[in-house]
């Protein structure tokens with residue numbers, strides 16, 4: 001039966017594919033290990049404390065409110081999400097940010113595909129501080145304020161994910177209102193990250209922002225807990241110009257700032273490429289440089305136990321001061 005005669009080369013292809021398939025999980029684990037070691041080989045911080053420049057008492061009060069029962073996990077389209085939105089508008093106004101949405105501070109929008117299109121009342125909250133040099137492109141600071149909301153009768157509080165990022169965003173806005181930056185800063189509390197990153201996407205699709213106006217996106221998502229005091233800075237693999245300022249930041253910070261988690265999945269495995277894991281994705285997709293700050297995954301991630309009690313305030317304070325240094329460095333360069 002000539003028809004079923006399989007040439008030797010095809011047998012070899014089958015063999016290689018079979019062995020490759022069986023070997024894949026092992027190879028993935030090895031890749032992850034190599035990437036971990038590569039990250040940990042980076043220099044240790046030398047400072048033991050960070051200066052106190054941000055109003056951390058107010059910042060903790062903001063985080064506690066955002067992650068409280070009253071806001072019920074800030075689900076997009078849920079009453080808690082709407083409440084968070086209104087509260088952010090009030091805060092932005094109190095800080096004295098210039099309204100930068102399409103309806104005052106708000107940029108309402110409607111997701112158009114998937115489950116998200118059932119969600120009503122989605123909106124980003126946007127405010128800006130003008131830079132002292134109007135010829136410079138802007139820095140866009142982002143943190144998503146939505147979380148999973150109420151699901152099957154349970155509140156997903158989202159203290160770390162991402163009340164921590166939003167409270168840091170507000171603290172930075174307060175600081176820069178008192179200390180004018182060179183670049184214009186856009187403060188964007190984004191909606192719908194958990195359900196398709198619609199908030200970030202709509203910044204561009206509604207043409208509120210054009211890629212050419214932006215020097216850098218600094219995205220903050222999950223900042224408040226890691227037992228090894230690790231904070232990851234993602235993005236310099238794609239945008240090597242960020243490496244120098246980030247290495248300087250590494251020296252200044254008292255947390256263990258590690259550059260990485262941004263090399264392609266075929267090198268490091270999908271779990272360790274975070275290029276597309278949060279709102280910075282939408283900037284990267286439009287060739288806008290980004291740096292994403294966040295902690296490694298933890299046991300409370302996307303669990304009802306992601307509460308204020310389970311975060312680490314001292315680590316969070318140090319991370320926030322590190323982020324202030326980051327903005328100062330990028331503003332100076």
Ligand SMILES: [Zn+2]
Nearest residue numbers: 161162221222
């Ligand atoms: Zn998040």
